[in-house]
Amino acid sequence: MLKVWGRTSSVNVQKVLWCCEELGVPYEHVDAGGPFGGTDTPEYLAMNPNSLVPTISDDGFTLWESNTIVRYVAARHGAGTLWPEDPAERALAEKWMDFQLGTLWVAFRVAFLGLTRTPPEERDPDAIQASLEATAGHLAILDDHLQGATFVAGEGLTVGDVALGPAVYRWLNIEIERPDLPNLESWHARLEGRPAYRKSVMVPFTLT
Numbered sequence: 001m002l003k004v005w006g007r008t009s010s011v012n013v014q015k016v017l018w019c020c021e022e023l024g025v026p027y028e029h030v031d032a033g034g035p036f037g038g039t040d041t042p043e044y045l046a047m048n049p050n051s052l053v054p055t056i057s058d059d060g061f062t063l064w065e066s067n068t069i070v071r072y073v074a075a076r077h078g079a080g081t082l083w084p085e086d087p088a089e090r091a092l093a094e095k096w097m098d099f100q101l102g103t104l105w106v107a108f109r110v111a112f113l114g115l116t117r118t119p120p121e122e123r124d125p126d127a128i129q130a131s132l133e134a135t136a137g138h139l140a141i142l143d144d145h146l147q148g149a150t151f152v153a154g155e156g157l158t159v160g161d162v163a164l165g166p167a168v169y170r171w172l173n174i175e176i177e178r179p180d181l182p183n184l185e186s187w188h189a190r191l192e193g194r195p196a197y198r199k200s201v202m203v204p205f206t207l208t
């Protein structure tokens with residue numbers, strides 16, 4: 001059976017758990033990282049030398065990097081749904097995965113970690129403000145793309161939405177002033193309508 005290591009408060013672990021839930025893939029979950037620790041043991045480091053979460057083992061096949069894990073699980077269990085068979089549709093979904101990991105989260109993690117995981121007296125307000133402004137700019141691009149669209153790669157939910165959802169959930173639920181992004185909010189409301197999303201992503205994202 002698929003085994004998933006990683007605390008459920010992690011933006012990256014949530015992608016993997018949501019993917020499994022969405023596809024009905026049975027899995028065993030092990031809390032790790034953050035207050036749970038366990039990522040610096042020799043056994044864990046042999047699976048994931050980064051000492052980060054998530055990590056999976058699928059009948060002995062181990063893998064790290066959240067988006068790669070989502071691609072793997074979806075290719076194995078979600079061909080034609082989360083993992084589009086048409087190469088162009090799949091590339092569109094994968095483009096938004098890369099945008100999430102390489103652009104959106106790079107910008108947003110400073111504000112997210114600053115506002116949710118850093119004591120107020122240790123926060124860097126200028127860095128947080130710059131992060132929020134950069135994030136708003138990136139999300140405006142996603143908002144434009146979602147004009148008239150159901151999901152990021154077409155009519156059906158794909159790995160592109162799976163990668164983006166947990167980050168956007170945080171953007172919409174931390175205490176900040178947000179620009180109006182109506183297409184993004186409508187898309188996120190569609191995610192909220194999915195039981196698998198509510199179970200895996202709409203959970204506390206604070207560490208304690």
Ligand SMILES: N[C@@H](CCC(=O)N[C@@H](CS)C(=O)NCC(=O)O)C(=O)O
Pocket residue numbers: 007010011012013032033034039051052053054064065066067101
């Ligand atoms: N690029 C990696 C990043 C993994 C990552 O940064 N994970 C964070 C949680 S979101 C982590 O393990 N932090 C340390 C911890 O939780 O102990 C991925 O997408 O899987």
